[in-house]
Amino acid sequence: MTVKLTWEMAEDIGIELSEAHPDTDPLAVRFTDLHKLVIELPGFADDPLKSNEPKLEAIQMAWYEEWKEAQE
Helix, strand or coil: CCCCECCCCHHHHHHHHHHHCCCCCHHHCCHHHHHHHHHCCCCECCCHHHCCHHHHHHHHHHHHHHHHHHHC
16 A cells, blocks of 8 residues: 655655655755645645645755765
């Protein structure tokens, strides 16, 4: 069974974004672009309108942590 990603799953989404965009610095991504990247993930299954700035920030930070580890 495949896990369906929701806005509440910041760490899982961060991992998915890190794998999908390994050369992208997450801190250089605007929230509008981040929103688009999240809803385009194959496993994403939440309402696109349920996002907000704190959720996007949590996702961006989770992605950044994954990206930073990959840079080391």
